[in-house]
């Protein structure tokens with residue numbers, strides 16, 4: 480007999496959103512998180528941008544879940560008092576050679592269901608942001624910012640108010656199947672080892688997903704979970720007041736969005752993230768001077784007035800990519816019985832950006848898949 484109906488492994492924004500969706504549907508849910516706080520990994524080390532859905536290949540999960548997730552997230556924030564602001568974003572072409580790319584992005588966005596973009600000339604862009612330098616821009620009014628900690632606290636609150644639990648300092652170290660097909664989850668919690676049996680299991684463990692995926696004992700011959708390749712991003716903070724009210728993004732390079740300017744809820748500006756493929760997940764900032772020079776060069780392409788010595792090393796985040804450097808960007812991977820052959824199990828991999836924006840839509844998709852068996 481199962482001890483618990485559903486276990487979700489991972490107390491980041493994705494695991495919490497899934498836990499909430501299941502709890503709202505009346506399921507008995509326990510979310511297990513290895514750290515002493517929710518959202519201590521990728522979910523608290525990102526840009527906190529609510530993306531509109533401009534860039535992702537039409538028809539991909541990232542495109543669909545970003546647009547659906549954005550609508551759901553704005554509604555959730557409004558209903559639950561989560562701090563957020565629909566501040567809008569300018570995507571800027573800084574040379575004539577970038578205009579074709581700008582137009583191509585507008586077309587992709589349209590196909591993704593982003594219907595509110597406005598094409599601006601340089602004068603119109605400067606009317607919105609007097610400090611900006613560009614030859615053309617796209618204004619995305621539905622891009623915004625969110626307090627990710629406020630969001631996670633609200634999700635946590637919904638889980639517990641529906642009788643669910645978020646259990647901290649509990650690391651899952653083993654997974655097995657019982658003879659009746661339930662999931663035996665081995666935990667290390669506060670120095671003690673224990674095994675808990677559940678009927679339905681979700682793996683939403685970010686960087687820990689591949690290790691857990693290898694333990695699920697797939698019923699389908701040949702199933703292997705995707706490998707995870709960490710890719711670090713550094714952020715610099717702007718000393719002093721930001722002259723910008725919108726987010727400002729340069730033209731993307733492949734799947735990397737470039738050194739962009741984002742704002743936090745207090746209006747302070749930060750720049751980043753850059754892209755550094757690494758072997759391990761580590762959050763050290765490392766050497767700052769050379770990196771600062773690169774940031775200054777990139778930022779001055781769209782903000783020539785960036786004052787000298789105004790960038791202060793901030794923090795880093797690490798993307799859980801499921802493709803190698805040089806390979807085409809992968810879609811979100813949401814594996815259910817069709818992929819691994821195990822009933823009542825959904826495992827997620829490669830939930831990088833726009834995962835924060837998409838969290839509520841991802842959660843509904845996972846809850847639907849679990850309901851299907």
Ligand SMILES: Cc1cc2nc3c(=O)[nH]c(=O)nc-3n(C[C@H](O)[C@H](O)[C@H](O)COP(=O)(O)OP(=O)(O)OC[C@H]3O[C@@H](n4cnc5c(N)ncnc54)[C@H](O)[C@@H]3O)c2cc1C
Pocket residue numbers: 488489490491492493494495511512513514517518519520521522523524525526527528529530649650651652683684685686687688691712752795796797798799830831832833834835836837
């Ligand atoms: C630099 C950067 C910038 C980004 N910017 C944006 C943005 O502006 N907008 C946007 O929409 N998205 C953005 N993203 C993406 C977004 O942050 C992620 O998609 C999202 O946070 C992923 O959440 P998660 O819950 O899957 O992962 P995590 O937050 O990493 O949570 C996974 C949790 O699982 C736990 N865990 C792992 N293994 C175990 C185990 N064995 N037992 C128990 N617990 C375990 C971990 O401790 C962790 O807390 C960005 C990402 C990065 C890296």
